Amino acid sequence: MLRHSQMLKSHLIRRNGLVLNRLKFSRSLGSSVREKFLSIKESSNGKIPSNVYSELLNHENIKNGEELEIVDEIINFAKSDSNITSSNKIELHNLILKNLLKFDQSLSMIHQRAIRELNGSVDIDSMVEIIKYNSGRVESSWEIFENYITKINPNAIKNEDLLTSVLTKLVYGDSSEIEDGYQINEHKLLKSIAILQNLEQQPKDLKLQLLQKCLEMEKFDLINIIGIDSLELIHELNPNTSQFVKLWSIWNPETFDKSQIDENLDRINKLVMKLSEEQAFNFELDNESKTQFESISTKFPSLSIKSSTTKSEPQLTNQLFDQLVKILENSKILTNPESRYTPLRLSILKAYGINKLDHKKALYLYHEFISLDKQNVDKIMSTMVIISSYLSISQNDLNQLIIAETLLPQPMTINSLRALILGYSSFDLSKSLEIFNNNIAQSNKTPNDQGVSLAGLLTETLVLANLSQQDREFAYLIHDGAIMNNILETETSKNRIKAIFKRYGEILGEEDDIKIKNLLKQEVLNAIKAL
Structure with a gap:
């Protein structure tokens, strides 16, 4: 009985040599892939289980690029292995696409072709890597994506990794485009927004890049689609005051923390003045953008933009102002x-x-x-x-x-004096001159960091007051007197006065006397408002 058991065991060892070789492969972690492959070949009789090929190609030394030269030998052996089905071979080619394109992008075309010859298709994970490492010299990443979705795997349109991969290329460009100084154009910008809006997890860096591009192009209708959800995001975009107001209008928060107000006091301060001005912002998409979004959604229904984001009621700044004041009141600031x-x-x-x-x-x-x-x-x-x-x-x-x-x-402060000089210009210029004369002697003539003295500010204010009543002759007398008395010494102070005279000349170029009068009045109002 014992002898029969030993004979049976020996027979099983010979018959299942591949199994033992596989076990030996799994345990011999210290050996190179080449050594393992040669050892398996010698005992395989030309037939190796498909999972062994997968284990070889998944070996750490191949995945980290140390033994890439053995990959072709493994694939070529698998091609002639009658034990390996077409499905198995497709799986192996996909494995290479998934793991090795980061070392050699040329592998992409070789193994995609091999998959096609086997009547197979590239799987989603492989396509993510193909797009990621595509140079763009033969086909753009968008073209590859479009072909894959429309002709090979329509369901892949819902894959987050695939969408993120092509979005990254649209935003930053393929490597060949980057070499040429890539700048995303409006057409790609719209494709990017369509993808971004259909991602469950929106990559922060990509969203920020798209917002920055929209801001650069002053495309607030597109920013309205992407959305603004925090003061921190607005801060990262580093907008100017006018842009900040529009971004705030898109965000339109009902509340935010006092700490956020404290960190952005200067911006909030400017926002208060801008929102209190009577105006309305309309962030509805222009017709060209609507047409392009419709074209994208026709080809890729899953990438459609919600209609609620493409239409926008005009935002009235006075309503936004009231809401901001309410926020500030609630914060107890x-x-x-x-x-x-x-x-x-x-x-x-x-x-x-x-x-x-x-x-x-x-x-x-x-x-x-x-x-x-x-x-x-x-x-x-x-x-x-x-x-x-x-x-x-x-x-x-x-x-x-x-x-x-x-x-x-x-x-008396310098700004209150200037306000009175300008205020009286509409009623009694002699009163404006009186205020000036009563205060010019004690006003400091030393220029500040901006190159303007207090005496210089009073002088330019009186000049504007007289020009607003079209008394150019007296305005020049004031100017010349200030030069003589060393009140306008710096280039900055001289240029400021020149700008006032220049604007006056531009206004006088108008043909309508009533319009001239109204424009001069507006200049004075603007000057008071700026104090």
Whole structure:
């Protein structure tokens, strides 16, 4: 019985030598792939189980590029192995595409062709790598993607990795395009947005790149589709003030943390003034973009853009302003006496008084702020003088100037003096000159960091006041006197005065006298508003 058992065991060993060789392969982790392959070949009689080929090609030494030279030998042996089906061979070619294109991109064409000859298809994971390492010299990555989805594997359109792979190439370009200085065009931008909007997990770097490109092109309709979801994202885009206002309008938050306000006080400060101006933003897609998105969704229904994002009701800035003020009120910042919030309080004061022409609300806030922020009473009073001076001209109301004079801080600030000089220009130029003469002697003539002195600022203000009433001759006398008295010494101060005279000349070029008068009035209002 024992002898029969030993004979049976010996027979099984000979018959299942491949199994033992496979076990030997699995245990001999220290050997090279070549050694293992040669050992298996010697005992295989030309037939190796398909899973052994897969294990060989999945070996760490091949996947890390150390033994790539053995890959062709393994594949060639598998081709002649009658034990390997076409399906097995397709699987092996896909394995190479998945693992080895990062070392040799030329393998892509070779093994894709081999798969086609076997009447097979590239699997999704392989296609991800094909697109990832495609140079773009023969076909662009988008063309490869389009062909794969439309002719080979339509269901792959829902694969996140595949979509991310082609999106990356659309955003950053194929390697051959990068060599030529790739810049994403609007057509590729729309394709990218269509893909991005259909990803469950949107890669932050790709989203940011697309937003930056849209911002560069001033395509806020496309930014509206991508979406803005945080102040941090807006900060990363580094927009100018005008762009910041539109990005905020797209985001349109109902609330955000006080810490976020603290970190962005300067931007919020500017936002208050901009949103208080009467205007409307329309972020609806233009017809050309609509047509292109429709073309993409016709070819790839899964990449359609939700209709709710392609249409947009005009955003009214006064509504956004009211909402922002509510956010600030809820954050308790406006009732916080710390001086770092003073600029924000002053902006809200000017927003109501100048942009919204709501003197009653401005006066109410003035009393609230002056009681709260005792360290900055002079700034708050000066701001109210600016508001009253502005309203005196915009509403042709001399009483506002009388109110302004009662609010003058002591000592008087340069901006409150300038506001009064400009305010009186519409009613009594001699009063503007009187204010100037009473204060010019004690005004500092030393230029600040911007190259302008306080005396220089008063001078350019009086020049503008006289030009607004078309008294160019006296304006030049003021200018010449300032030069003679060394008030306008720096190039900056001289250029600022020149710019005022230049703008005056441009306005006088208009043929309509009423239009000239209105434009000169607007110049004065703009100057007061800028104080």
